[in-house]
Amino acid sequence: MRLPAEAPRPGEAAATGLARMFVHTRVRICRETLREHYWNGRAGRLARREVCLKEYRGVWLVEARRGDAYGGSRSWWFDSQAEARRWLARCLDDGVGGWRRVDHP
Numbered sequence: 001m002r003l004p005a006e007a008p009r010p011g012e013a014a015a016t017g018l019a020r021m022f023v024h025t026r027v028r029i030c031r032e033t034l035r036e037h038y039w040n041g042r043a044g045r046l047a048r049r050e051v052c053l054k055e056y057r058g059v060w061l062v063e064a065r066r067g068d069a070y071g072g073s074r075s076w077w078f079d080s081q082a083e084a085r086r087w088l089a090r091c092l093d094d095g096v097g098g099w100r101r102v103d104h105p
Helices: 017-030 081-092
Strands: 033-039 049-056 059-066 073-078
Touching: 049 081, 059 081, 073 081
Parallel strands: none
Antiparallel strands: 033 049, 049 059, 059 073
16 A cells, blocks of 8 residues: 555545555644634533644644544645635634634643
């Protein structure tokens, strides 16, 4: 099995199985920089939502998580910060509001 050279980009098919695990693990090991983190202000397994904007070596990542530690997450990769911020705004525009920026030291 041939592993991908880089993470999937928007519009490309996501890797599956071992390749997908490799891409996810590679980013975690490289320690991307968290730029912004938002939370919808609700607690609970079904209601909690988080959206993060991260950057690693000029590649931007928007990650949306739902629920608690066992909830799912989706990630989108972008070549520019402007594209990533547009997608971040789209994720935060859920029609309900209440999003809070989480500050990290």
